[in-house]
Amino acid sequence: MTSAAGVATDIDDFRSSVESWLDDNQRVLAPDYQGNGTLDEQMEQLAKVKRLVYDAGWMRMGWPERVGGLGGSTLMRAYLGETLTTRALIEPGLYSMTEVLAPTMIDYAAPELAATMVPALLRGDETWCQGFSEPGTGSNLASLSCRAVRSGEGWRVTGQKVWTSLAQFAQRCVLLTRTGTTESAHRGITALFADMHSPGITVRPIRTMHGAEEFCEVFFDDVAVPFDRTLGQVGGGWAVAMDLLPYERSTSLWHRAAFLHRRLQDLVDAAPAGALDPAKLGEVTQLLYSFRARSRATQHRMARHEHLGPETSIDKVLLATAEQAVFDLVADTLTGEVTIGDDSISERWRTEFLYSRAATIYGGSAEIQRNIIARRLLDLGNDR
Amino acid sequence: MDGEALELFERSLDNATKEHTGQALDAALEDVGWHDALALELRAAISIFFALQGANNVSSSALCHVVRHALGLSARPEAGVVLPAIGRWDPPGTLNGRGLRVNGLAPLTLGVQESAIVMAATERGDIAVVVPTASLTLDAVSGIDPSCGLLRVTGEDIPTDEDLGLTASDWISAVALARLSVAHELVGASRKMLQLAREHARGRIQFGRPISSFQAIRHRLADTLVAIETADAMLDSAWLDATPNAAAMAKAVAGRHARTTARHCQQVLAGIGFTTEHPLHLYIQRALLLDGLFGTSASLTRALGEEVIRSAQLPPLLPL
Numbered sequence: 001m002t003s004a005a006g007v008a009t010d011i012d013d014f015r016s017s018v019e020s021w022l023d024d025n026q027r028v029l030a031p032d033y034q035g036n037g038t039l040d041e042q043m044e045q046l047a048k049v050k051r052l053v054y055d056a057g058w059m060r061m062g063w064p065e066r067v068g069g070l071g072g073s074t075l076m077r078a079y080l081g082e083t084l085t086t087r088a089l090i091e092p093g094l095y096s097m098t099e100v101l102a103p104t105m106i107d108y109a110a111p112e113l114a115a116t117m118v119p120a121l122l123r124g125d126e127t128w129c130q131g132f133s134e135p136g137t138g139s140n141l142a143s144l145s146c147r148a149v150r151s152g153e154g155w156r157v158t159g160q161k162v163w164t165s166l167a168q169f170a171q172r173c174v175l176l177t178r179t180g181t182t183e184s185a186h187r188g189i190t191a192l193f194a195d196m197h198s199p200g201i202t203v204r205p206i207r208t209m210h211g212a213e214e215f216c217e218v219f220f221d222d223v224a225v226p227f228d229r230t231l232g233q234v235g236g237g238w239a240v241a242m243d244l245l246p247y248e249r250s251t252s253l254w255h256r257a258a259f260l261h262r263r264l265q266d267l268v269d270a271a272p273a274g275a276l277d278p279a280k281l282g283e284v285t286q287l288l289y290s291f292r293a294r295s296r297a298t299q300h301r302m303a304r305h306e307h308l309g310p311e312t313s314i315d316k317v318l319l320a321t322a323e324q325a326v327f328d329l330v331a332d333t334l335t336g337e338v339t340i341g342d343d344s345i346s347e348r349w350r351t352e353f354l355y356s357r358a359a360t361i362y363g364g365s366a367e368i369q370r371n372i373i374a375r376r377l378l379d380l381g382n383d384r
Numbered sequence: 385m386d387g388e389a390l391e392l393f394e395r396s397l398d399n400a401t402k403e404h405t406g407q408a409l410d411a412a413l414e415d416v417g418w419h420d421a422l423a424l425e426l427r428a429a430i431s432i433f434f435a436l437q438g439a440n441n442v443s444s445s446a447l448c449h450v451v452r453h454a455l456g457l458s459a460r461p462e463a464g465v466v467l468p469a470i471g472r473w474d475p476p477g478t479l480n481g482r483g484l485r486v487n488g489l490a491p492l493t494l495g496v497q498e499s500a501i502v503m504a505a506t507e508r509g510d511i512a513v514v515v516p517t518a519s520l521t522l523d524a525v526s527g528i529d530p531s532c533g534l535l536r537v538t539g540e541d542i543p544t545d546e547d548l549g550l551t552a553s554d555w556i557s558a559v560a561l562a563r564l565s566v567a568h569e570l571v572g573a574s575r576k577m578l579q580l581a582r583e584h585a586r587g588r589i590q591f592g593r594p595i596s597s598f599q600a601i602r603h604r605l606a607d608t609l610v611a612i613e614t615a616d617a618m619l620d621s622a623w624l625d626a627t628p629n630a631a632a633m634a635k636a637v638a639g640r641h642a643r644t645t646a647r648h649c650q651q652v653l654a655g656i657g658f659t660t661e662h663p664l665h666l667y668i669q670r671a672l673l674l675d676g677l678f679g680t681s682a683s684l685t686r687a688l689g690e691e692v693i694r695s696a697q698l699p700p701l702l703p704l
Binding site for chain 1: 582585586594596597598599602603605606607609610613614615617618620621633636637682684685686687688689690692693696697698699701702703704
């Protein structure tokens with residue numbers, strides 16, 4: 001798989017095979033609820049789809065053989081999530097956690113641990129969460145204070161995480177802890193892989209503006225984590241985090257582009273005659289297609305095994321801009337539905353509009369992405 | 385072209401656009417073999433040259449060569465090609481019982497060419513005709529960008545006899561290729577503006593530190609880079625997609641983002657960027673003009689929206 005043509009042939013074959021399989025299995029794959037479903041329903045649907053798609057082999061394509069995959073180009077992973085999203089079989093934000101956390105395990109966990117754990121995530125037997133942010137640690141990740149101390153056979157973890165997506169459903173957590181002094185900043189951080197059922201862990205879902213309890217607070221009270229659950233080096237957690245973050249801005253964003261495309265087409269279908277402003281619709285379409293063009297190039301770079309780094313911050317800026325533009329157009333066009341509609345279709349537009357407001361906040365805020373672009377891509381030096 | 389040949393080609397074009405403009409640049413393009421490249425390596429010839437033309441703020445008749453190539457008339461290099469009027473993309477000519485009416489633009493070289501190819505709308509659809517240059521009125525454009533190297537081309541009731549046998553679909557292809565060319569020029573100009581603003585921000589000291597350390601400046605420049613990379617990604621996508629629709633989107637994004645780039649870079653360069661002592665103004669003025677060639681970003685964007693509403697379909701997606 002070294003030539004571009006080789007990759008293309010590969011992905012074309014995959015595309016046609018997976019499409020015909022999805023056509024044949026559409027009925028069993030479809031959700032058994034109408035509309036958006038509750039978060040619990042969405043999670044059940046996700047587990048069902050992942051299991052069926054894994055057992056048929058599609059979910060294993062593009063993942064290394066040593067973690068239960070079947071190898072091949074990562075473009076297949078990008079395409080699978082895209083088509084599952086386009087067919088409205090999954091909610092891409094929930095599905096894409098796999099694309100963020102599995103590569104980290106593959107790169108940093110002990111090989112036996114990765115070989116045991118990753119298949120359970122791919123097959124949908126397990127949900128994992130990502131314990132990075134803390135109440136006092138938002139944009140300034142290096143200031144985190146959730147402490148892990150060595151004790152006998154392992155670590156003891158005490159502290160608090162926040163904005164931990166899907167923690168209430170999760171069996172495992174990729175967790176950043178402070179193992180050095182507070183002053184050690186990014187040098188004194190260690191990444192751990194914790195079991196969420198361990199004694200001492202309390203999860204409290206946060207009710208957000210858009211109505212779903214997707215984010216949680218997670219409290220750690222003297223929680224035991226074995227040494228062999230350390231990801232990367234002791235004191236090397238910053239590298240784990242820095243390598244993970246570009247994955248938040250690659251395949252998962254490609255899946256999000258598929259979602260936005262589906263919903264913009266839904267808007268075109270649903271808009272009453274004369275309601276859509278053509279100039280705005282044209283611009284939103286261009287924003288979405290530009291974001292997708294950028295993300296497409298990133299998928300191909302990833303498939304060529306190029307290192308993904310700070311340039312993915314551009315992808316994230318484009319996602320946030322496109323997502324908010326799409327749903328601003330929704331609010332301008334379907335004003336009644338978004339503001340006073342109480343049927344399930346209206347509620348869905350409203351939920352998605354409200355969630356789009358977070359696109360410039362989560363996963364590194366719009367400001368942090370611009371700081372990264374300024375320092376790392378434009379080489380403008382330090383900002384003080 | 386292999387990697388080495390491509391590098392050599394790019395270096396030759398870089399030198400040509402650094403040293404020459406106008407008819408001298410046209411001659412240099414002949415020497416470098418750009419016309420052969422246009423036939424053999426279309427994308428490389430267009431993307432490399434127009435980005436450099438934009439970056440070095442020079443002019444040439446390359447856009448006419450692109451249109452002629454797309455119309456399949458490369459075998460008639462002696463004839464110039466009339467481009468659409470500013471802001472428009474319909475054929476520059478209209479043909480009725482009284483003869484040909486022309487309202488368009490052309491590079492300065494048309495003035496020394498014997499004849500001109502004019503795409504014209506007729507009751508039977510679009511056709512291409514050839515008329516003697518002497519039958520046209522040519523006025524040098526000064527406008528916002530006096531070094532743009534363009535002529536305003538007009539004429540009324542011109543007799544025509546030679547029909548080149550082209551149709552509206554030929555014109556649509558030519559417009560698409562011209563849009564990609566101008567979009568590359570806009571991206572080239574945008575990258576140069578960012579380079580100028582970045583150099584200024586790093587060197588300019590206020591409050592005892594370089595202004596590049598202020599977040600307000602950093603975020604403007606970051607947004608500029610996002611705008612430029614986005615336009616480039618759209619161009620990449622448009623070449624792969626190879627549809628007129630994708631080319632129109634790439635042109636609209638390149639135009640809008642060049643104007644965003646101009647706004648941010650002028651603000652970062654502040655006073656000096658408002659003077660003629662600094663080259664920034666040349667790029668700002670050129671960007672506005674280029675945005676107008678083959679349709680402004682505003683008009684292309686509105687046209688896209690109207691088409692989506694009419695067809696109730698978003699444009700086809702380029703597959704992964």
